[in-house]
Amino acid sequence: MQKPFSQACERNREPICQVLTTHFSDRRHVLEIGAGTGQHAIHFAAALPHLTWQCSDRAQNLPGIRAWLDEAALPNTPAPLMLDVCDTWPQLQVDAVYSANTLHIMGWPEVEQLFAGLPAILAPGARVLIYGPFRIGGQHTSDSNALFDAHLRAEAPHMGIRDFEAVNALAHAAGLRHLADIPMPANNRCQLWETI
Template identity: 65%
Template sequence: MSKPHSPSCERNREPILDVLREQLSDRRHVLEVGSGTGQHAVHFAAALPQLIWQSSDRAENLPGIRAWLDEAALPNTPAPLEFDVAGTWPTMQFDAVFSANTLHIMAWHEVESLFARLPTITTDDASLIIYGPFNYQGRYSSDSNAAFDQWLQARGAHMAIRDAEAVDALASRAGFNLIDDIAMPANNRCRVWRRNPA
């Protein structure tokens, strides 16, 4: 099959990689939630060979991810996991979780489920990194994000750019504390939490 391709993955992968290099320098086993095309998995795993990069997504996206992984043939990219946050969760433990451009695609109850169940698959000091657009204090951070949100809502009423404060509250309830909030190109953010061992 021809590999799926996302132009936005090509554009954002280097800025995200800069964040991952710093934030995951002491990590070993990363779960990527919602790997999409698989482009990020291949790029990040190649650049960060000390990490086992575990891709995952819904069943319909796995063939495309496998195509990217098979072509790259990297030693640190196991077969992708079938993973829907509303379904069966992995049983292994990860010391980091990464997700890009997923929270605004999920329904809010799915976002809640994601955070609520993160402690079941993460180590006591796990890192969590989420890339994408966020609102702050209920306001759009740019006109382009407002337009993007309108486009999302036209695609599905369950989709929306999420409020940073609401996501932080979910993370806090799951035992994750916000440690960084990094401005990224195209009015996106990389938000970084660390699980509190207490």
């Protein structure tokens, strides 16, 4: 099959990889929630060979992810798992979770389910890193993010840029404490949590 391709993944992979190199240096097993095309997985798994990079996504995205993983043939990328955050989660335990550009695509109930599902899979001291745009203090961080948010909501009412404070409340309820808000290019952020 023709591999799916995201230009955004190509643009943001290096800045994200720098953050992962710093904050996942002592991790061993990462679950990527919403792996999308699979491009991030092969880039990060190649750059950080000490990590087992476990992709997951909804069933319809798994063939495209497999195409990227199969072509790269890296030893630290097992077959992707089917994961719908509103359904039964796979049985596994990881010391890191990564997700990029997912929260503004999911509906808010799905965001709630994502965080509600984390305690069952996170090992003690695990870290959670989420990349994407966030509203801070109820405000967009740029005019371009405000336009993007309006575009998302016009496309589908359930989508939209999330308020960091609301997301952080979900993380806290899931037993996570916030460690860092890392500004990224293109008005995105990396939000980092750790199990309490």
